[in-house]
Amino acid sequence: MISFLLRRLGSGLLTLAVASVVVFAVLEILPGDPARLMLGLNATEDAVQALRVEMGLDQGFLVRYFHWIGGLLSLDFGRSYTYSVPVLDLITERAAVSLPLALISLALSTAIAIPVGVFAAARRGRTADTFAMAASQFGVAVPNFWFALLLVYVFAVWLRLVPAGGFPGWHAGLWPALKALILPAVALALPQAAILARVTRSALVEVLGEDFIRTARAKGLPQKTVLWRHALRNAMLPVLTILGLQFAFLLAGTIIIENVFYLPGLGRLIFQAINQRDLIVVESVVMLLVATIIVINLLVDLSYAIVDPRLRVRA
Amino acid sequence: MSLLEIENLSLDIGGTPILKDVDLSLGAGEVMGLVGESGSGKSITALSVMRLLPEDARVSGRISFGGIDILAASEDRMNALRGDDIGMVFQEPMTALNPLKTIGEQVAEGIRWHTRANRADADAQARRMLDRVGLPAQKFPLTRYPHELSGGQRQRVVIAIACALKPKLLIADEPTTAVDVVLQAQILELLRDLVNENRMGLLLISHDLAVVTEMADRITILRGGEVMEAGETATTLSAQLHPYTRQLAQASMHVPERRKRHPFSPLEGRMSPKETEGGVSGGTASTLPAAISPSEAHRPPLLTVQNIAKDYPGRRTSLLRKPAPVRAVDNVSFSLGEGHSVALVGRSGCGKSTLARMILALEEPTSGTIAFRGETITGRDQTSLRSARRDMQVVFQDPYGSFNPRRTVEWLVAEPLHLLDGKPGRAERRELVSQALHEVGLKPSDMQKYPHEFSGGQRQRISIARAIITRPKLVVADEPVSALDVSIRAQVLDLFAGLNDRLGVAYLFITHDLTVAKAITDEVMVMDEGRIVETGRTAEVLTHPRSEAARALVEAAPDLHRAIAKRMQEQG
């Protein structure tokens, strides 16, 4: 068990290290000199050069890379060129929108998908199953940002139940803030829920055909008990895998959804930063997202080991 | 009154008739053997009694269990019966247990469900049951998971689940088909004891006439969903009144006719495909045994295996320690002469398949050397092995897994022709394939068909055709008949014996079944835990085994003759 986790942790760290090189190198070849971009076209060559030195842009690739990594590790992410504030502050402020949004949609998607999947698998081949699967087929095909537009039209423009966009900030109170996140969360969650429901159903249907299900039925357990006690846990592995992938999807999905709803989250931040060549912000946000995804994958691996005793190597 | 009474049971699944007017009755404490080949409907009969049929099954007739009309009972009623009054043991122990639950949970679950016992009481009862089936507490605590157990141990857990509440009726569907003979004997004995202790009725389903004869008081013989014959085991099998009964019994005892130790003729079967082309290349000609040693006495053995060993990386038990390797084959040496037929027998996991793969140069040994036709084949690269491979082919066990489903028989049988130096042309290839098919009793017109269009026995013939198309000197056959029904098995064994006679091809026959070894080999090697523990003439080893491992195999092997004789004595 311990060695399994250590190996996973090791490969996670390796992935992270390689990812950091990739991110740094990619942004390194971004066209455009950040110093010139910041100072505008009218700046003198001397001024640009001075800023380059100040920002350390005159140093070699490796020096700057390790400087950057050292900074990340000591939580000193540097200063944003455009906002002139520490990147860390910027990120914490924006993450306060993006993270709750991703978590709410993940919770929402799971809460809808798992019961639907189980329900459909239990009634496989009947009308309810056919209907649920047809509906989910549609759900999978809907682009979340289009769904978001429709939601805005119906609930904000037409029914006027929630704001059409913008975010009042958490200091405005829990309810107004949550209210601003409801539509984006639903828009993100429903297409994902459709995928998850389909995966849950097919994993369950597959498990229900296994020999040990017959053994359990031969013990005298009713079908429903067998489904919950024996089948569901065995079907969890593929479901967990998809859940892990979906979190990454949701994080990325926030980039577009935040643009639909004008939410000041990490997604909008990265967009603005790219447009303004605010390299340090782009690097930091991308690394943060990548690190989050790697951590999520580790958690998924950990939950595999909890669910499946075969993965727990005896120490 | 009988415990179980099946009358006029007919059944179809999705419109395909499976059972037709099946009658069967079983009293308390009685053992009924239900015998039949694949597709005869034996498993479906068992599932009908449990009422665990596929959803699209349509049933008619009557099944009564202790006065309860099974086919009309409510689902709740059936749930109360299953696992309490009727227990069932399945064929495949590796998949019959939930991999995510401990064996304790799985045994206790049924107990708690039926008796409403609390967790502690149910666990205590599960513990007693596991002790009873031979899984003592110190080695097999309740917290063990199925993956930590071997196949035989898992089957014991399944039996513990089925018998935990001392059912009145136990249904065992091919309970020993997936385990080797020694385990089979142990599990059958366990079942017999449990039945005697609790006066259970046992419905034992098997394709193996010898197993059923040893166990059952009465037998019912099923074929194509219909009962052929039913009655006392001993009288039914000794009288063999019904032609199908006779056919089954004879196939079970079948020994192929072989020429006794054929004098070796260097010309017979020596025609390599190369020569049929007319142009004999130098390389091929020099490897002709006749050219090397004209007299048989000085002929070097075809195959020489010297001190061969194979280690596999073991499972890591600690992060710091390197895992200790597992030794699958341990210092094995033997040699095999041209045209000889040798059996390699042993329990499952004894290393026989690993040994076979090393001989076929599909796996590198950890140490030791293998020489074929006098040249070393270990540690060589693939290109230089081509000529050796031409003379050495293989037949596998699984008639379903042996063929790429997307290729025609012609393509599949011709595959080893890849080893020839000059690729034969289309017409020539066709001719060679058609010859090979002819040798194994198939028609040349079968060439254009796909593997799924053939039955298991026919597929095994195709597999043999593929193995002999290059006219090899050695065929390694890994359990080639153990997945076949008895009647088919007899035919395939005849084919093997005939090819040995006609083509002079030598066999290394890997099997766990001594009757197969007895049927077609001259010599036998007994393997146990990676070592060869006994060698000798087949008849001798099988009648007077000297080693512990050989004795265990011989004693456990079901033998129809012996079983009938024993039954006759008991039943008078």
Add this chain to the structure above:
Amino acid sequence: MNDRPAPPPEKGFFAKAFANRSFVAGFIITALVAAMALLSFFWTPYDVTKLIIADRMQPPSATHIFGTDQFGRDMLSMIMVGARNSIAVALVAVGIGMGIGVPLGCWAAARGGFVDDALMRFNDIVFAFPALLSAIMITAIFGPGAVNAIIAIGIFNIPVFARVARAGALAIWPREYILAARAAGKGGALITVEHILPNIANLLLVQGTIQFALGILAEAGLSYVGLGAQPPMPSWGRMLFDAQTRMVVAPYLAIVPGMAIVITVLGLNLIGDGISDTLDPKLRRRR
């Protein structure tokens, strides 16, 4: 021995697929969308390059069945031409993913050991960058445009296909017919071509339709945020972006391209479902 039925016939796969309702429905939808895209090369109801401001934002009517946009262009014609863009981007991205991913996956499965480990690490790394994130980074470097959208989506497809091919190949390698092929002296590359690929082709086909569908969604997303096809080239995602600010006055501007995306993706997913149903009759029987 056991009552195992013979494996399903492998011949006439497409004949069987056409007996599957999902497949037929998906096939018809996809064929219609593809036909519409092809037709647009020769004929569209109106010329999409002509801006007629006088006709701007007309609601659906007999003359413009889906209405007109803010520049007076016919929406139906825009959808038809936009289909070209969506299909081309997604198709080429699938091609990139398959062309690189499948050989990589097969190679890893055939070689095992270090090659396999390295591939899996590579997969982990690419998977750590959500497609959209890498697309944004790529378009940030090379500028927005259809070609860069293709590259961005294509790169993300590589590990997906590598993973599917590897898993499929690993399941085939231990089969006895592979051992027989090795006993016939065939090497890893030849075995992969002759035995592995034909047997994982269907799996790859299913994944191909899924990635095709995802590619259309991703392209729409990128165009929507302005990183995909650039105006005046019509694209469904861009049309949605333009519609956003006009939702209140002209909701049809958002509904029409959205439905086009949904229907196309639905058609592809139905094909994928139909194929995997046909492949795995075990699952179907249990339904």
